[in-house]
Amino acid sequence: MNGMTTDQTVQSGPLNLLKAWRLHLWVFILTCVAEMIGSVSVPLGFATITIFPLVWGMLFGAAAGLVSTRVATPVSLRRPDVQAATIVIQAAVIMFVAKQSLLVGPLIPKLLSSGWALCFQEIGHFFGTVLLALPLALLLGIKREAIGATFSVGREQNLAIIGERYGLNSPEGRGVMAEYITGTVLGALCVSIVASCITSSGLFNPLALAMASGVGSGSMMAAAAGAVAAYAPARDTAEILGFAAASNLITTTAGTYFTLLVSLPFTVFLYRVLEPRIGRFRHGAARVTPTTAGTAVQEDGPLPFSSLVLITATVSIMTLLLGNWITYGVAPWAAMTGALCIILTGLAGEGLHRLVPLRIPSVLWVTMLGMALTAPYWPGARWFAACTQHVNFLAIVTPLLTYAGISLTRDIPAFRQLGWRIVVVSLSANAGTFIFAALIAQFFI
Template sequence: MSHEAVLDAGARPAGGTGFGACARLFLIALVIVAAAEAIGNVSVPLGSSKIVLLPLLWALLLGAALGLAAPRMPASLRLTTAMQNLSAAFLQPALLIFVAKLGLLVGGSVPRILASGWSLAFQEFGHFFGTMVFGLPTALLLGIKREAIGATFSVGREPSLAIIGERFGMDSAEGRGVLAEYLTGTVFGAVFIAVLAGFVASMNVFDPLALAMGAGVGSGSIMAAAAGAIAAQQTPEVARDVATFAAASNLVTTTIGTYFTLFLSLPFTIWAYGTLEPVLGRFAGARRPAAAAPSGTSPVSEEVQLGPAALVAGWVLIAAYGLVGNRLTYGTPADGPAVAGMAVILVPVLVGYALYLATRRILPAVIWVSLVAMLMTYPSMPYAAETAALTGRINFLALATPILAFAGLSIAKDVPAFRRLGWRIVVVSLMANAGTFLGAALIAQLWMHPPA
């Protein structure tokens, strides 16, 4: 069972996640964000195409490297397991700031999104079935058995863990499969999808907006990485549209995703497994299924629950990190208008989170934050143009880098469980992630540009 600790002013949480550990973590995160933004965008030629490596990827890799090297580092620089759990806890606050910025972009573009027709609606079928179409045959050919169901019915984020846990139990083969998908997404997901999205975008086969809709997989960090890789290869105007459509797609996926995976994706994957396994399983021979995880294994060894004061302090500091990236990579001075723009971005975060608590958490916080932000820049709302202009000084990618920095700093704690799952199911998980992106992008492309 997970151990919950409350981190807040006046409280002394268990597990060494007090004020000192929190201060050290944010100082380390600041150094990582500054280093990643100083490296900047790196373009890697790949034949006639290219891959653009963004600061958010450097932040993820630097954070992960620091966590993995922790046992060999001096005590003053060591990232303890408690600090890694604390870093995982600050992922959600960092994500809400990013979501607020995207919501502010979406609000002013609602008429254009509605004008896109059915492409935004039907591309969701690519998200929810693409994982199975790409991942399940690969799993069966590699000799994986029922673990394949859990690993390929979705992208395996927290709602998927809950669905499989309730239906089969986390100690089941299906439970080990969804755990593998969860851990692979945490450790490799953002890097993999950013490289894939950047490569596909450079081929100029898909409309950038179709790829943007494909990026909205329901995971904030993966969406940020994919949208960033696509936007980096576009003009500034198209890059803003990419962020807008990726955010809109991610909101739709987040809103209906749990019900879609529960009532459609999972039953269909179970049926497909029963149909395909007798055929494809013969080509795999007597392969050994993925190693069983010990009873009670969970993706997070200790859950840190942040109190109100810690949340507000975290939002302020993470917003400041966004200003650092906005200055280093995108050349916007951290002057009065930029600080004011960042302060406005925090408004939907605070209001949306208050609504989330007031409604007893019926809907995820990201939905409330997105809706409030969209209302603030909806064309018919008062001061919508002024709000859009002020917040437009902050590049959305500058707010993605802190998310990946905290994700990287939290990775090392999951490596032992990750190793137990075996390499075959990791390949399957990456195929599922590729499937959800490419499947949705393909459907969106067909709706936007139907064949003659």
């Protein structure tokens, strides 16, 4: 939840976020355009790719950040605006997590009945990256960078694991940094395309693909789950998104320990086995210049609670006025109570994180609270579920990814240094985690 900037002039207080009016204006306009374009399906013969508003939002945000910061006009984005976008994402994600957990609560009985499918498909998330991407990396001539780039999807917790074990300036550190930046820039688009192709083939149960969507990254999960839901009947959308959210929660919470104790040792072992056999056909490693531009930023202390309230209110207004209304046809006044419930759930979870003297992440507090509020074991669950169902999950994600697209402007120089080989490997890892999880879930279903 905490965020910071490398720019000394940008701080996380409410005043600075209010001063970033250009940022919010751009996000509002770009999100509106993305939602008005809607979902665009591109037939490829053997399958169909569907590009969703959330993907348009990220692409438009990145383009606007690149162009606007280089053209001086009264409404052009400035560097502090780009840095503020990072703070907004890190704070507003509590709305995403709250809505995600509220989707999971009503499905607890079905999730329990799914049994081994939901449990064992997680193995695909953790081994799918290395089984597909590591051999490819070795064939392309990448050496120990391949370990960091393929043992996971390279989110913040995976950066910490490699940083502690090898150091981020090591070959393994450069590899995980490449995976982090590539996944941040292109991960959502990659899994959206893969999910669209596999879903349109009709070979998999939609619930198996929903479980596979929970790769451990919120944006990637939303993109993949949205692609799966687009091909299913409208009555099944809530169930698909709920299963995807549950899988993502498991991957996020248990994933840190699994990747540390199982995935990373397995990747190192497989590297030692394969590298002498297929790595020798390419001489020299693909070099990735050490950089810290793509690392998760930090700040001095947590974001003020007043800023959290301001940010969640801003994102909520965009959600109600844009995606929820334009794309899903729900009038803002009909969804206001649900939006307020989502905001209060997120803020309450963050408040528990700050008040309770236990080292429990705020995301986990929000998750437990949201699931408890809609679990079918108490009388108020039906009311909470009825209110919050009027706020569409994907409508929340589009403005968030538009902010993310703008924030990526600062990572473009580092991204250019990575080289095409490591980018291909990183995207293969992102695709592999979805594909292998889908195969396992399909087998058990």
